[in-house]
Amino acid sequence: MKSSLAALFLINVLNFYDRQALSAIVEPLRHEFHLTDAQLGGLVTMFTVIYALAGLPLGRLADTGSRKRLLASGVAVWTGLTAMGALAVNYVTLLATRLGVGIGEAVCAPAAMSWIGDLVPAGQRSRAMAGFMTAVPLGAMLSLVISGPVAQAWGWRAALLVAAAPGLVLIPWMFFLAEPARTVVKGASGGNFRSPVFWWITVSGALLNFVVYSFSTFVPAFLTRYHGLSVAQSGIWSGFGSGGFGVLGGVVAGFAGDHLVRTRPKGRIQLAAVFSLLAAVPFFAAIRVASGGVAASIALLMIGYGLIQTYYGLIYASIQDIVEPGARGIAMATYFVAMYLGGASWGPLLTGKLSDHFAREAAGGGIVDEAARAIGLHHAMYVIPVLSVALAGVLWAAQACVQRGTRVTQKEKSSTAV
Numbered sequence: 411m412k413s414s415l416a417a418l419f420l421i422n423v424l425n426f427y428d429r430q431a432l433s434a435i436v437e438p439l440r441h442e443f444h445l446t447d448a449q450l451g452g453l454v455t456m457f458t459v460i461y462a463l464a465g466l467p468l469g470r471l472a473d474t475g476s477r478k479r480l481l482a483s484g485v486a487v488w489t490g491l492t493a494m495g496a497l498a499v500n501y502v503t504l505l506a507t508r509l510g511v512g513i514g515e516a517v518c519a520p521a522a523m524s525w526i527g528d529l530v531p532a533g534q535r536s537r538a539m540a541g542f543m544t545a546v547p548l549g550a551m552l553s554l555v556i557s558g559p560v561a562q563a564w565g566w567r568a569a570l571l572v573a574a575a576p577g578l579v580l581i582p583w584m585f586f587l588a589e590p591a592r593t594v595v596k597g598a599s600g601g602n603f604r605s606p607v608f609w610w611i612t613v614s615g616a617l618l619n620f621v622v623y624s625f626s627t628f629v630p631a632f633l634t635r636y637h638g639l640s641v642a643q644s645g646i647w648s649g650f651g652s653g654g655f656g657v658l659g660g661v662v663a664g665f666a667g668d669h670l671v672r673t674r675p676k677g678r679i680q681l682a683a684v685f686s687l688l689a690a691v692p693f694f695a696a697i698r699v700a701s702g703g704v705a706a707s708i709a710l711l712m713i714g715y716g717l718i719q720t721y722y723g724l725i726y727a728s729i730q731d732i733v734e735p736g737a738r739g740i741a742m743a744t745y746f747v748a749m750y751l752g753g754a755s756w757g758p759l760l761t762g763k764l765s766d767h768f769a770r771e772a773a774g775g776g777i778v779d780e781a782a783r784a785i786g787l788h789h790a791m792y793v794i795p796v797l798s799v800a801l802a803g804v805l806w807a808a809q810a811c812v813q814r815g816t817r818v819t820q821k822e823k824s825s826t827a828v
Contacts, residue, residue, distance in 0.1 A: 414529060414587050415538065417580070418522045419545055421485060424576050425518045426549030428492045428511060429457075431573040433550075434557035434645040435566035436631050442566075443501050447628075447769075447787070451762030453508055454627055455755045458619075461512035462750035469520035469743025477521040482584040484517025489577030496567035519746060524739040527730045528590040535730050536671065536678060540664030540723025547656020547719055550626055551649040558630070558645020608732055610808030611679075611725060612745050616752030617801040618686075618721050621794050624757040626652075628765070629711060632791060635784035637704040647708050655716030659685075663720035667727055676809040682724040683805035689717035690798035697791045701784070718798060725805075764790035 432439065436450055471480055491510030498504035522542065530538040557569040629652075633644035663681070670677025696710030733741040769778050769786025778786075 414525065414590070415541065417583055417587055418481075418525060419542055420576075421481060421580055421584075422518060422522060422542055422545035423549040423552070424485070424489070424580060425515050426546050427553045427576075428488055428573050429515060430550045430553040430626055431492060431495075431557055431570055432508070433626050433630055434554045434641070434649070435561045435569055436627070437634055437641050438561055438566045439504075443504070445501060447762035447765045447783075448759065449501060449762075451627065451758035451760070453505060454623060454758040456505060457508045457512045458623070458750040458755040459512075460509045461516045462747045462755070464513045464516035465520060465743040465746045465750075466740070468516050469739040469741075469746075472517075472521040472524045472739030472743075473737065476589065477525050478584055478587060478589045480517050480521045482581050484514045484521070485577050485581050485584070486514070487511075487517075488514025489574040489581075490514075493571055493574035496570040516746075520739040520742045523726065523730070523742050525590060528592055534668060535727040536667030536723050537664035539726040539730070540660045540667070543719075543722030543726060544657045544660035546622075546722065547653050547660070547715070551653020551656070554630060554645040554649030554652070556649075558649070559642045561645075562640065562642040605732060605811070607679075607808050607811040608729070608741070608745075610804060610811060611729060612748045613752075614682075614721075614725065614801055614804045614808060615745055615749030617797055617804060618718070619749050619753030620757035621718060621753075621797050621801065622757075623754040624761040624791075625711075625715060625794055627758040628761060628787060628791065632787050633704065633708070635780065636701055636788050637707060638702065639704060647704075648711075651708055651712035652715050655712040656719040659716035659719035660723055663723035667724045671727075671731075676812045678724040678728045679805055679809040679812065682721050683802045683809065685717045685720040685724075686798055686805060687802035689714045690795040690802075692717070693795035693798060694792070697788065697795070701788075714795075714798070718801075721801075761790050761793055764793065 432453060439445060440447075440450060468480070468484075488511045491507045491514060494510070495504060495507040498507060523539075526538050526542060527535075553573065556572060560572055561569040629648050630641075630644040633639045633648060634641060639647065663685075666681060667678045670681060674680070691714075692710040693714035696707045696714065699707040699710065729741065729745065765783070765787040767786070768789040769782045772782040772785040773779065
């Protein structure tokens with residue numbers, strides 16, 4: 411079990427490392443290709459659209475085919491296209507490579523979570539899912555901490571080549587793993603992810619991804635433009651901060667979620683709602699910090715990020731509880747369609763458009779210079795705490811739909827594996 415969980419964790423680290431590789435090099439890209447913030451946000455938007463749509467057929471394959479071969483193929487595709495991004499000559503060619511990365515990465519979550527659902531008992535799933543999803547802040551941290559300095563020293567193209575390299579080790583490792591037998595639940599229809607609680611959770615995923623992707627895309631640029639850090643400094647500080655606090659949030663969520671669910675069927679979702687509401691406070695305070703107060707701003711931003719990262723271990727474990735084993739891959743793919751099309755695809759784009767709008771206002775009809783761009787991005791960042799509050803409200807609505815106990819958890823106690 412440990413070898414499989416370690417491999418899946420490292421694949422997810424690389425998944426988010428390569429996904430966030432552009433965040434640390436936003437400013438060099440903007441200057442070389444003369445891009446607006448809306449165009450930069452559009453790179454993320456188009457990536458997430460193709461990622462979400464590709465996830466549906468790949469999620470079905472995760473329920474019916476070899477998850478091991480599926481994961482190995484996905485890693486090969488997304489690392490290869492990440493490396494090809496280094497050859498981009500303009501915005502269109504860079505976008506094309508990112509779309510390929512999105513198709514490859516769409517394999518990861520449905521296949522890995524189906525694997526974990528069959529490997530780990532229901533009472534330990536918060537810890538397993540939280541451990542798997544600490545790869546989100548850790549992968550983002552490594553991407554920022556490594557890509558920023560590499561881009562500053564050798565250029566952004568070198569940063570993309572470095573991001574792709576770990577795939578050379580992870581792809582062959584997959585073939586040495588023993589894939590778990592699929593759990594068969596007596597009397598299960600293979601569905602039941604159409605319940606109201608699942609759809610409230612799906613809406614919450616869209617809001618979460620709007621917040622997280624806006625944060626990840628624009629925080630390094632915010633620290634550079636508004637607080638005056640270099641590209642390398644913003645990458646290092648935002649990377650280490652989000653990685654450290656994100657992992658801490660995931661660990662707390664894992665242990666707290668498994669403890670609460672023993673006595674409170676709604677406990678995991680309720681705790682996620684509370685943490686989301688609390689996250690809005692440091693996010694808002696961080697943006698309120700005056701230009702130049704970089705230490706306080708970074709600290710507050712990362713506290714908020716750590717609180718919001720508790721979502722994954724708590725909510726993904728809840729999805730595994732309410733969805734029957736034979737439908738976990740397609741259920742997660744369905745969730746990700748709404749999550750990414752409704753949240754991640756719009757978050758960076760709309761935040762970028764807001765930034766451009768406020769920058770034009772700050773310029774007063776004149777030339778939009780770097781000072782105006784700094785003000786514009788600062789104002790646009792307020793969308794993050796506002797939607798954190800909305801996320802808390804949706805999660806509270808989800809917990810209101812949870813009945814005492816969960817049908818799947820009860821069935822799995824009497825299930826047999828084949």
